[in-house]
Amino acid sequence: MKGLRILWPVLGLVGLPATAGADPIDDAIIYRQSAMEVMAWQLQPMADMARGETPYDAETFAERARHLEALAPLPWEGFIEGSYSRGGTAASATIAAQPEDFRGKAEAFEQAVRALTQAAGDGSFDAARAALVDVARSCKACHDAYRE
Numbered sequence: 001m002k003g004l005r006i007l008w009p010v011l012g013l014v015g016l017p018a019t020a021g022a023d024p025i026d027d028a029i030i031y032r033q034s035a036m037e038v039m040a041w042q043l044q045p046m047a048d049m050a051r052g053e054t055p056y057d058a059e060t061f062a063e064r065a066r067h068l069e070a071l072a073p074l075p076w077e078g079f080i081e082g083s084y085s086r087g088g089t090a091a092s093a094t095i096a097a098q099p100e101d102f103r104g105k106a107e108a109f110e111q112a113v114r115a116l117t118q119a120a121g122d123g124s125f126d127a128a129r130a131a132l133v134d135v136a137r138s139c140k141a142c143h144d145a146y147r148e
Contacts (some may be wrong), residue, residue, distance in 0.1 A: 025086060031078040032077075042068040042071065046132055049061055050129040058120070058123040065128075066120075076106045081096060084096055094145065102142075102146055105141055112138040113135055116134070116135050
């Protein structure tokens with residue numbers, strides 16, 4: 001019974017939204033932008049290694065790739081109806097008009113990231129760099145089509 005008393009305050013917090021009273025569209029924009037920033041945090045050190053700006057460290061590269069793979073599915077749920085024409089976002093309203101294509105580009109990104117994780121796990125610099133280029137291309141394809 002003592003353990004249950006400790007849990008009551010925690011259980012009471014479960015029903016509270018993380019940003020009580022905030023606008024759900026603003027929350028979605030902040031969420032997806034934050035997810036993209038965290039992914040960029042993982043990508044940047046790999047890009048620096050791929051360009052030869054920092055020494056290649058197979059272990060660090062593979063760890064960053066694994067982190068990126070875990071993050072890759074996250075931003076898409078933040079692309080909700082009504083969140084494309086608000087200030088503070090570069091997302092194009094074309095996303096709403098072409099949801100299947102947008103989702104296809106998101107899936108292509110996730111697939112490229114999975115391939116990156118595999119290539120990075122093998123430890124080959126050339127394979128990891130080539131897979132990272134594919135990830136960058138998938139980012140660019142989506143940004144070219146759906147970012148203003």
